[in-house]
Amino acid sequence: MVATRARIAVDAMGGDHAPAEIVAGAIRAKAELDVDILLVGDPDQIRAATPNEENLSDLKIVPAEGTIEMHEEPLSALRRKRKASINVSMDLVKQQEADAVVSAGHSGAAMAAALLRLGRLKGIDRPAIGAVFPTVLADKSVLILDVGANVDCRPKFLEQFAVMGTVYSKHVLGIEHPKVGLLNIGEEASKGNDVAVQVHQLLTDHPAVPFVGNAEGRDVLSGQFDVVVCDGFVGNVLLKFAEAVGESVLQILREELPRGLRGKAGTLILKDNLKRIKQRVDHAEHGGGLLLGVAGIAVISHGSSQAPSVFNAIRLAKEAVDNQVLDRIQAQYHKVAMPAADGE
Amino acid sequence: MVATRARIAVDAMGGDHAPAEIVAGAIRAKAELDVDILLVGDPDQIRAATPNEENLSDLKIVPAEGTIEMHEEPLSALRRKRKASINVSMDLVKQQEADAVVSAGHSGAAMAAALLRLGRLKGIDRPAIGAVFPTVLADKSVLILDVGANVDCRPKFLEQFAVMGTVYSKHVLGIEHPKVGLLNIGEEASKGNDVAVQVHQLLTDHPAVPFVGNAEGRDVLSGQFDVVVCDGFVGNVLLKFAEAVGESVLQILREELPRGLRGKAGTLILKDNLKRIKQRVDHAEHGGGLLLGVAGIAVISHGSSQAPSVFNAIRLAKEAVDNQVLDRIQAQYHKVAMPAADGE
Numbered sequence: 001m002v003a004t005r006a007r008i009a010v011d012a013m014g015g016d017h018a019p020a021e022i023v024a025g026a027i028r029a030k031a032e033l034d035v036d037i038l039l040v041g042d043p044d045q046i047r048a049a050t051p052n053e054e055n056l057s058d059l060k061i062v063p064a065e066g067t068i069e070m071h072e073e074p075l076s077a078l079r080r081k082r083k084a085s086i087n088v089s090m091d092l093v094k095q096q097e098a099d100a101v102v103s104a105g106h107s108g109a110a111m112a113a114a115l116l117r118l119g120r121l122k123g124i125d126r127p128a129i130g131a132v133f134p135t136v137l138a139d140k141s142v143l144i145l146d147v148g149a150n151v152d153c154r155p156k157f158l159e160q161f162a163v164m165g166t167v168y169s170k171h172v173l174g175i176e177h178p179k180v181g182l183l184n185i186g187e188e189a190s191k192g193n194d195v196a197v198q199v200h201q202l203l204t205d206h207p208a209v210p211f212v213g214n215a216e217g218r219d220v221l222s223g224q225f226d227v228v229v230c231d232g233f234v235g236n237v238l239l240k241f242a243e244a245v246g247e248s249v250l251q252i253l254r255e256e257l258p259r260g261l262r263g264k265a266g267t268l269i270l271k272d273n274l275k276r277i278k279q280r281v282d283h284a285e286h287g288g289g290l291l292l293g294v295a296g297i298a299v300i301s302h303g304s305s306q307a308p309s310v311f312n313a314i315r316l317a318k319e320a321v322d323n324q325v326l327d328r329i330q331a332q333y334h335k336v337a338m339p340a341a342d343g344e
Numbered sequence: 345m346v347a348t349r350a351r352i353a354v355d356a357m358g359g360d361h362a363p364a365e366i367v368a369g370a371i372r373a374k375a376e377l378d379v380d381i382l383l384v385g386d387p388d389q390i391r392a393a394t395p396n397e398e399n400l401s402d403l404k405i406v407p408a409e410g411t412i413e414m415h416e417e418p419l420s421a422l423r424r425k426r427k428a429s430i431n432v433s434m435d436l437v438k439q440q441e442a443d444a445v446v447s448a449g450h451s452g453a454a455m456a457a458a459l460l461r462l463g464r465l466k467g468i469d470r471p472a473i474g475a476v477f478p479t480v481l482a483d484k485s486v487l488i489l490d491v492g493a494n495v496d497c498r499p500k501f502l503e504q505f506a507v508m509g510t511v512y513s514k515h516v517l518g519i520e521h522p523k524v525g526l527l528n529i530g531e532e533a534s535k536g537n538d539v540a541v542q543v544h545q546l547l548t549d550h551p552a553v554p555f556v557g558n559a560e561g562r563d564v565l566s567g568q569f570d571v572v573v574c575d576g577f578v579g580n581v582l583l584k585f586a587e588a589v590g591e592s593v594l595q596i597l598r599e600e601l602p603r604g605l606r607g608k609a610g611t612l613i614l615k616d617n618l619k620r621i622k623q624r625v626d627h628a629e630h631g632g633g634l635l636l637g638v639a640g641i642a643v644i645s646h647g648s649s650q651a652p653s654v655f656n657a658i659r660l661a662k663e664a665v666d667n668q669v670l671d672r673i674q675a676q677y678h679k680v681a682m683p684a685a686d687g688e
């Protein structure tokens with residue numbers, strides 16, 4: 001099952017800047033990482049979007065027809081457009097022609113396509129979307145899950161998120177001893193809503209989760225947690241809020257810094273330092289979301305992804321493949337992957 | 345019932361910097377705003393914390409004994425310490441000797457003391473804590489509620505938050521036509537968890553709520569909403585996250601801007617512009633939380649409040665008194681304020 005070199009199916013048609021930026025990111029990944037790339041989409045559009053066509057020679061193009069648009073309802077659109085790029089991408093994994101999928105398209109559609117084509121891992125009730133955030137510490141990130149797949153969660157779902165997050169943190173993000181927290185409104189075990197109180201108990205007792213306690217909103221980006229679990233409602237609100245805050249702050253900097261003559265001079269002098277600040281604040285620099293719990297590896301990149309984000313997403317997918325995260329999650333449940341449902 | 349000049353009971357003993365910073369903020373408020381101040385706390389400590397004692401001559405000191413510490417369980421501590429500053433402050437409102445309370449102490453204790461001493465407004469099932477956030481637009485704020493009082497909410501609680509938020513936005517924050525949003529994970533009415541879907545319907549139908557639709561995480565600080573309602577779990581996570589993000593960004597600026605010789609020179613030149621950025625980003629500059637739905641006006645300031653925040657909180661309380669927000673909320677429910685429960 002494991003190829004010597006990770007084979008990544010890249011949905012070339014999904015995202016605001018598809019196919020040009022997706023293809024550019026894939027070409028860079030092929031050049032710099034030890035991966036095979038399968039570009040999934042309309043061959044003509046892919047070629048038209050590539051300034052130097054010879055750059056495509058090392059990549060395999062797999063034809064697909066159309067894509068799921070952002071306004072479409074995922075399930076019906078996936079059924080109607082059977083040859084859409086995200087469906088074809090997931091099928092490549094199902095048929096073991098690829099090891100992972102990277103898509104910047106409709107995230108709900110990617111999630112649904114993965115569930116329909118690949119099925120869930122045994123022991124996992126609900127797959128989750130994990131997102132990697134920068135923290136206030138320059139060299140440290142935090143994995144937050146779920147950021148949007150499950151808006152109403154039972155306690156055992158969050159327990160499973162913690163198990164999956166632990167495995168990913170260790171084996172994809174390279175944290176030897178990850179610290180896992182539960183997003184909550186206070187430090188004490190008794191704090192929070194009904195679900196949070198129950199999850200706190202489940203995680204405290206869990207042998208495979210290095211649970212260190214509740215993480216309040218202020219702790220999320222402090223760098224003291226490597227994994228933070230929450231339901232997909234609050235996680236999604238937080239994800240979008242964090243992205244917007246980063247952008248807002250950069251906008252305020254752009255407005256206020258160059259004010260006046262001194263401002264213009266100072267801003268010019270600080271150009272390089274400001275670029276580094278943008279990199280640390282800007283969420284887009286920090287790669288994609290992970291779809292955890294389906295029987296395949298899928299990285300869901302932000303819809304606004306440009307080549308650097310696509311490159312980062314492919315690298316994340318490669319790490320997940322190379323470090324056999326699916327097998328490791330599965331090992332936690334002492335069972336084998338459930339066969340995928342057929343098509344729907 | 346309405347005095348000609350708002351009388352604000354200020355809990356001088358609550359908060360990390362009590363009593364010195366609380367007293368300093370109160371003295372400034374007395375000097376600059378048209379209010380009467382009742383400083384509640386240990387008279388000796390209040391005097392000892394005031395560099396120029398003659399500044400206290402225009403304020404009334406109301407003796408109290410002790411305060412509720414941050415680690416104490418609110419209900420039992422409030423019962424044990426009957427003369428604690430927050431209890432005495434609420435009693436002043438109950439006995440109509442003050443019109444509002446301002447406290448930077450234990451927020452759970454302030455909430456509980458208000459409920460026990462003042463009771464709820466008729467028609468309100470659960471009081472909420474509202475917080476005013478800066479938005480990306482320089483002259484625009486957004487009121488978010490609930491930010492922590494109610495972690496498990498039924499749909500009608502959020503409907504009431506929207507009614508109260510509308511009244512406060514109009515009559516305290518001065519927004520003639522407030523736009524009210526529901527915090528959610530997508531724009532469509534069908535999005536979100538079970539509670540959110542039901543609340544969306546309730547608000548769409550509500551005659552007294554200018555509901556404009558769902559607010560996603562990214563919309564909260566965009567300036568397109570004046571009021572955003574949510575349950576106290578997600579609201580509290582968001583509040584603490586936002587505070588921390590503001591601090592984190594300022595910290596990254598402090599680390600990265602002065603790097604190297606050019607960095608140091610540029611940062612020096614930009615000193616004034618950076619101060620303005622700090623003011624726009626820093627949540628602490630933007631005043632306190634409002635306790636909405638109890639039969640009295642209470643402003644809960646951040647525990648780390650220093651004199652400027654205390655001053656802002658007093659101004660907020662004064663605005664609420666002068667603009668008769670309790671009567672206006674009550675008018676929405678066509679009933680009169682419920683008499684307070686006696687003591688407990």
